Amino acid sequence: MINSPLPLIVLPLLAAVVTFGFRRSATLSALIAAAIPIGLAIFAWVTPLDTALNFLGRELILTTGDRLAIVILFLTAAAVFLGVWRTSPNWTYYPIALIALAAVVAALGARPVNVSVIGGRPFDPFQYSVLFMTIAVALSIFPVQGGQPGVASGTLRYLILMVIALPAFLAAAWTLDQYSQSPDAANLAQASIALLLLGIALWLGIAPFHSWLPKISSEAPPLSSAFVLGIINVGAWFLLLDMLHEIKALGDPSTFAVLRAAGILTAVVGGSLAFAQHDFGRLMGYAILGDIGVALAALSTHTDAGLTAALIVVIVRMLGLGLMAIGLAIARQKQPDDTFESMTGLAWRMPWAALAIIVGGFSLAGVPPFAGFTGRWAALQQVAGTDLLTAFALLISTVGVAIGTLRGLQSVLKPIEPADPSASRTRESRINIALILGALALSLIIGLFPDVIAPALKQMVAAFAIK
Amino acid sequence: MSDFLKTLSSVPGVVVLIALLITAALLVMLTNWRLLIFALGAQYLLTGLLLSRAVPIELGMVKALVGIMICPVLYITARRVKWGHPEDDEIENEKPKSRLAWLISPGLPMRLIIATTGVVLSLSLALRNPLAITGNQAVSHDITVGTFTLLLLGLLNMALNENPLKVGLGLLSLLTGFELFYTVIEPTLTIVGLLGLTNLIIALAIAYLTIAWTTHPHEVQP
Numbered sequence: 214m215i216n217s218p219l220p221l222i223v224l225p226l227l228a229a230v231v232t233f234g235f236r237r238s239a240t241l242s243a244l245i246a247a248a249i250p251i252g253l254a255i256f257a258w259v260t261p262l263d264t265a266l267n268f269l270g271r272e273l274i275l276t277t278g279d280r281l282a283i284v285i286l287f288l289t290a291a292a293v294f295l296g297v298w299r300t301s302p303n304w305t306y307y308p309i310a311l312i313a314l315a316a317v318v319a320a321l322g323a324r325p326v327n328v329s330v331i332g333g334r335p336f337d338p339f340q341y342s343v344l345f346m347t348i349a350v351a352l353s354i355f356p357v358q359g360g361q362p363g364v365a366s367g368t369l370r371y372l373i374l375m376v377i378a379l380p381a382f383l384a385a386a387w388t389l390d391q392y393s394q395s396p397d398a399a400n401l402a403q404a405s406i407a408l409l410l411l412g413i414a415l416w417l418g419i420a421p422f423h424s425w426l427p428k429i430s431s432e433a434p435p436l437s438s439a440f441v442l443g444i445i446n447v448g449a450w451f452l453l454l455d456m457l458h459e460i461k462a463l464g465d466p467s468t469f470a471v472l473r474a475a476g477i478l479t480a481v482v483g484g485s486l487a488f489a490q491h492d493f494g495r496l497m498g499y500a501i502l503g504d505i506g507v508a509l510a511a512l513s514t515h516t517d518a519g520l521t522a523a524l525i526v527v528i529v530r531m532l533g534l535g536l537m538a539i540g541l542a543i544a545r546q547k548q549p550d551d552t553f554e555s556m557t558g559l560a561w562r563m564p565w566a567a568l569a570i571i572v573g574g575f576s577l578a579g580v581p582p583f584a585g586f587t588g589r590w591a592a593l594q595q596v597a598g599t600d601l602l603t604a605f606a607l608l609i610s611t612v613g614v615a616i617g618t619l620r621g622l623q624s625v626l627k628p629i630e631p632a633d634p635s636a637s638r639t640r641e642s643r644i645n646i647a648l649i650l651g652a653l654a655l656s657l658i659i660g661l662f663p664d665v666i667a668p669a670l671k672q673m674v675a676a677f678a679i680k
Numbered sequence: 681m682s683d684f685l686k687t688l689s690s691v692p693g694v695v696v697l698i699a700l701l702i703t704a705a706l707l708v709m710l711t712n713w714r715l716l717i718f719a720l721g722a723q724y725l726l727t728g729l730l731l732s733r734a735v736p737i738e739l740g741m742v743k744a745l746v747g748i749m750i751c752p753v754l755y756i757t758a759r760r761v762k763w764g765h766p767e768d769d770e771i772e773n774e775k776p777k778s779r780l781a782w783l784i785s786p787g788l789p790m791r792l793i794i795a796t797t798g799v800v801l802s803l804s805l806a807l808r809n810p811l812a813i814t815g816n817q818a819v820s821h822d823i824t825v826g827t828f829t830l831l832l833l834g835l836l837n838m839a840l841n842e843n844p845l846k847v848g849l850g851l852l853s854l855l856t857g858f859e860l861f862y863t864v865i866e867p868t869l870t871i872v873g874l875l876g877l878t879n880l881i882i883a884l885a886i887a888y889l890t891i892a893w894t895t896h897p898h899e900v901q902p
Contacts, residue, residue, distance in 0.1 A: 340866070344874045351878065354885035362895035365844050369889055373838055376851055376882060380831075380858040387865055 217266035218275045218322035221253055221283060222315045229311035236304040243298030246307040247291040250314065254287035278458075278676030279321040281669055282451040289443045289531045290314050292648060296436050296535075299642035300542040301359075303434075309355045310440055316349035317448040321455070342452055343382040346416070346445075350375040353445055356437040357429060367428025371441070374422055378415035385409040389462060402462045409456065409463060410471055416449040419475045419509065420482040423502050427486075430498030431551060438494070439538035442501050443531050450508070450527050454520075454677040457512075464680055466515075473513035477606040480506025484606075484613030493570055494551035496617045497537050500577035503610035504530050507579075510603045511592035519595045521674050526588035528666070530577070532656045533585050536649065537573025540566045543645055553621050558629035565641045567625045569649045574618030576656050579611045584659035688729050697822045700726040704833040705795040707849050708840070709788060713758040720849055721751040723830075727856050730826055734814045735867045742869075743859065746876040750852065750883040757887035758845065761894040791840075798836050802828040813864045823860055830857025844893045848886030855879060 228249040232242040257280050265274040275283065290310070297306050323341040351372065358368045385408035392401035413419075418426045430438045457463050483503025490496040504526060511522035541551055543566035548555045560567040572583060579589030589611055596603040659666060703723040710716050724747020732740030758764065806821075806828040814820045830853050837850025859875055 340871055341874070344871070344878055347878050348874075348881055351881040351885050355888060358889060358892050360892070362892060365889045365893040366842065369842075369844050369847055372882070372885055372889070373847065373851055376855070379878070380855070380862075383858070383862055383866075387862070 216264040218273050221318045225311045225315040229308040232307040242307050246294040250287040250291040254284045257284045273322050276676050278673045281673050296539045299644050306356050313349045313352040316345045320345035347379045357433040359434045364432050367432040371425035374415050378412040381408045381412035413453050420479045426502050427495040427498035431494035435538040435541035443534050457679050458677050469513045469515045476506050476509030480606040480610035484610035487617040488613035492552045500614040507592050514595050522591035522595050525591050529584040529588050533573045533576030536569045536652045540569030553624040557624045557627050559625045563639050565646050571622050578614035582660040584656040586660050587663040693822050696729050700826050704829050708795040708833050708837050709791045713763045717754050733819050734864045742872050746879050753883050757890050798833045802832040827857050827861040844889040
């Protein structure tokens with residue numbers, strides 16, 4: 214049992230109960246909430262976790278790819294929890310986010326290793342994963358709304374689009390089941406591919422289903438946005454990779470043609486709209502949208518190198534997103550909103566927050582020498598030689614986000630009059646400064662020496678290789 | 681509950697189906713929160729009843745029970761936010777509304793047309809594309825009609841409103857429609873239980889968003 218994924222699901226749930234018990238002590242809750250995911254990330258890193266456990270009539274097992282994905286998700290969650298500690302007084306965050314985290318792990322763990330004859334059924338569908346993921350999404354509504362009066366539209370859009378994906382996935386599982394019993398029925402294969410792609414598009418926030426992304430990024434507390442975009446959305450990415458790896462019908466060239474078109478559209482929409490923003494929150498949302506487009510475009514090449522590039526884009530996104538979110542969370546303690554106007558002179562009042570926002574923005578844009586550049590460069594290398602249109606879309610995505618960040622930088626660096634009452638420098642929390650420095654150092658290390666993540670990437674690519 | 685459902689299962693299938701279509705249409709037409717929650721509760725009960733013709737009665741009962749748990753959550757929420765009405769001091773100067781006006785709110789004719797169109801469209805779709813999901817053709821037909829209607833009217837409800845309660849009812853209606861079909865093809869208790877849990881958490885999220893939305897009624901939606 215210890216070598217199965219069960220501890221990775223049960224311990225966050227127990228931690229949720231404990232943090233609820235210690236809700237009056239923010240420090241203790243935060244430390245427990247952060248320590249458990251760090252401990253579990255180390256456990257998942259060193260333990261193979263390849264022992265299947267029969268749980269509720271279902272095999273719980275983790276492939277190498279999912280295990281490494283969970284390590285990344287746990288480390289991101291720990292960083293988010295530490296960031297929340299000094300920026301948000303909301304005690305409900307930890308218990309609910311920990312339960313949502315457990316649901317994401319369950320979604321990745323409740324999967325078969327191979328699609329084969331199980332229990333007399335020729336196809337083993339993925340209903341459990343989809344249901345656990347939807348539970349995680351519904352739970353994340355609480356931290357995303359964050360108790361803000363009158364603010365509900367972005368969160369509502371997010372809930373609707375994510376939940377509508379549930380019927381699409383479950384119907385796809387059924388049509389795939391039917392297809393496996395009648396392999397000559399091409400219409401069933403097409404219907405299942407269409408339903409799966411619709412579900413994937415809704416979950417990942419691919420254009421034109423992206424309207425919740427900028428809304429949430431500007432409305433929600435920044436670290437709650439980071440939870441959704443860095444854990445729920447990235448968890449959905451790994452489920453997509455699982456599906457592409459396991460479901461043979463998805464290996465059809467038409468799937469990759471659709472992914473390519475969706476990638477181009479999403480990258481262009483993300484980049485061009487990021488360029489026009491006047492709000493760091495919305496800029497972050499569109500930068501992530503561009504990032505999703507770039508990863509999809511890389512994945513659509515249907516090669517191991519393309520898969521590697523897509524994985525780098527998705528993984529290093531955490532650093533840029535984390536930096537920007539922690540910077541915005543610190544800044545929002547004193548600013549009414551994330552608009553460039555409100556952030557005028559931030560570099561003189563909250564230098565660490567300003568540094569985090571700008572470096573995070575540049576990293577999301579893929580500007581060297583930050584981590585984001587590694588993924589963008591790898592993706593561009595895959596498409597530049599053969600597909601000029603996709604290469605051009607990737608460039609638009611990078612340039613749009615970079616210019617948007619530069620426009621924000623102009624406001625952030627604007628000098629403020631010493632007589633202005635808001636000119637005095639605000640003391641920033643040491644924990645937050647440490648988090649910013651850690652993420653910044655990691656971003657620079659990965660940006661300058663991308664080989665440091667190569668061993669883990671190789672394992673993931675081998676595990677997620679698309680047949 | 682089981683005895684109650686067994687007694688109700690003697691009601692002819694067509695009557696249950698018609699009642700289900702009416703509740704789905706009412707969810708689109710009405711704006712009064714009390715009536716909406718009542719209609720949702722009736723919809724869950726009728727769905728359970730329709731399901732019990734195709735799957736073991738226990739599974740139908742689980743569906744009805746989930747609805748019975750969801751409706752009080754939404755009822756308490758709606759009551760807490762004064763049924764979505766503005767603060768008392770803001771309506772002091774308004775003329776008192778008649779009982780009929782309380783029931784039929786502005787825009788009713790338009791919503792009636794939309795709901796009727798939705799029902800007709802879903803009936804047409806269901807009759808053209810019958811899903812052969814059970815051995816009994818009549819039951820398959822009823823479930824197909826119910827599924828298509830709840831899906832389409834749920835989508836309409838979500839598209840036409842910005843009020844989280846109404847949108848949420850549309851979302852729950854859509855899920856109920858899908859579950860009507862899915863429970864027949866996948867009658868596993870674990871899956872049905874997980875779907876029920878998902879519905880409950882979604883209902884809690886809707887309740888939370890409704891409270892947040894009504895806390896500041898002057899929110900400007902772009």
